[in-house]
Amino acid sequence: xxxxxxxxxxxxxxxxxxxxxxxxxxxxxxxxxxxxxxxxxxxxxxxxxxxxxxxxxxxxxxxxxxxxxxxxxxxxxxxxxxxxxxxxxxxxxxxxxxxxxxxxxxxxxxxxxx
Amino acid sequence: xxxxxxxxxxxxxxxxxxxxxxxxxxxxxxxxxxxxxxxxxxxxxxxxxxxxxxxxxxxxxxxxxxxxxxxxxxxxxxxxxxxxxxxxxxxxxxxxxxxxxxxxxxxxxxxx
Numbered sequence: 573x574x575x576x577x578x579x580x581x582x583x584x585x586x587x588x589x590x591x592x593x594x595x596x597x598x599x600x601x602x603x604x605x606x607x608x609x610x611x612x613x614x615x616x617x618x619x620x621x622x623x624x625x626x627x628x629x630x631x632x633x634x635x636x637x638x639x640x641x642x643x644x645x646x647x648x649x650x651x652x653x654x655x656x657x658x659x660x661x662x663x664x665x666x667x668x669x670x671x672x673x674x675x676x677x678x679x680x681x682x683x684x685x686x
Numbered sequence: 687x688x689x690x691x692x693x694x695x696x697x698x699x700x701x702x703x704x705x706x707x708x709x710x711x712x713x714x715x716x717x718x719x720x721x722x723x724x725x726x727x728x729x730x731x732x733x734x735x736x737x738x739x740x741x742x743x744x745x746x747x748x749x750x751x752x753x754x755x756x757x758x759x760x761x762x763x764x765x766x767x768x769x770x771x772x773x774x775x776x777x778x779x780x781x782x783x784x785x786x787x788x789x790x791x792x793x794x795x796x797x798x
Contacts (some may be wrong), residue, residue, distance in 0.1 A: 578728075606785070606786075607706060613793075614787060614790065615774065615786045615788045615790045615791050616729070616774070617788075618785060618786070618787075621785065627766055654775075660772075661727065665728055665729065667786075673716075673717050673734070673778070674734065675719070675729045675731070675732065675786055676726055677721075677729040677730075679728040680726075680728045682726070
């Protein structure tokens with residue numbers, strides 16, 4: 573069964589609003605989780621590493637004030653897209669690692685900004 | 687820098703074998719992965735190989751690793767229509783706990 577869940581699975585919002593996406597590790601306490609972004613027909617690009625109890629580590633070119641990450645517990649990381657614009661429309665996927673070096677991905681959240 | 691490259695498209699006949707190729711640049715990568723993504727869905731881990739291995743077989747899947755050439759391949763035997771998807775090769779970046787660098791993905795189309 574799924575080990576990482578995301579909510580919502582899809583969301584449509586108006587330009588200028590903020591959207592929060594939740595990522596839950598269902599079977600493992602994850603001190604580190606990852607947020608990826610995938611544009612249509614393109615690969616996954618790592619946006620940031622979410623660290624439980626501390627600040628997220630953002631990849632180069634990712635605006636930390638626009639993509640707010642909170643990892644308040646060992647099973648939940650949230651990504652908030654602030655003041656969303658149409659160019660933020662994308663497929664957002666989270667993942668967590670494991671001691672066995674596998675990385676498990678959530679089902680993804682499709683964001684459409686009108 | 688770290689980079690992973692794949693061919694973008696592969697078409698095979700049902701029942702034939704599929705071979706998807708990938709090259710990577712980080713010679714210190716410890717793990718290399720193959721993921722499958724069906725339309726509108728997340729990523730499903732198919733298999734992974736540790737860098738000190740040359741080959742790994744798991745049912746219909748065979749992974750070959752040529753560390754000298756930094757070349758990874760995924761062979762799917764007896765390809766079925768349900769195998770149609772995008773296949774991503776990924777390397778575990780050196781120095782980063784489970785940080786993965788993905789290729790662009792190979793779209794596999796299986797036809798009768």
